[in-house]
Amino acid sequence: MASTRIVNNIRTLRFLAGEMTQADLGARIGMTRQTIAAIEAGKYSPTLEAAFRIAQVFGKTLDEVFQWEG
Amino acid sequence: MASTRIVNNIRTLRFLAGEMTQADLGARIGMTRQTIAAIEAGKYSPTLEAAFRIAQVFGKTLDEVFQWEG
DNA sequence: ACTCTATGTTATATATTTTTTACATGATGT
């Protein structure tokens, strides 16, 4: 359960995108709502490919969506 | 063996960083040289956390190191 | 020719992410 040191603003981005739901986001990128929830909660860090797909939905770069607390 | 659609310039960055070796890079971020080799070759996409560590070694942002062929 | 060093590659094991299924709760609407 190694909670990651990566934070993200997916929640905010969903809100700004017309209150897009976790399920909607998941459906758009072929991922379940549970996985979206876990990533938002920082339970584990997604695959780079998953991260790219998420960022693309919001038209953002990776670094705009995810930040690393080195 | 689902080869990923993510490309990277780790190889170039290693070269520019004084021909840093795969083993050196791996040691710096706690990863084996085999894993570095596989990532360079695009055999699979790294974890977002692994990607952050790699980018940090070269002082680059994620998007400068990894690009997505959407 | 020999010895290093860096890299490629493969097979197997371990760790981590993601899916699937299921149940729970709070908010909203009828």
Place this chain on the structure above:
DNA sequence: ACATCATGTAAAAAATATATAACATAGAGT
């Protein structure tokens, strides 16, 4: 009160990433 919807959460299975160990090759240096 009831139904619906978004979210939280958890356990087990499936998929994927990473480690470890081993063997191979090509290049540089002696």
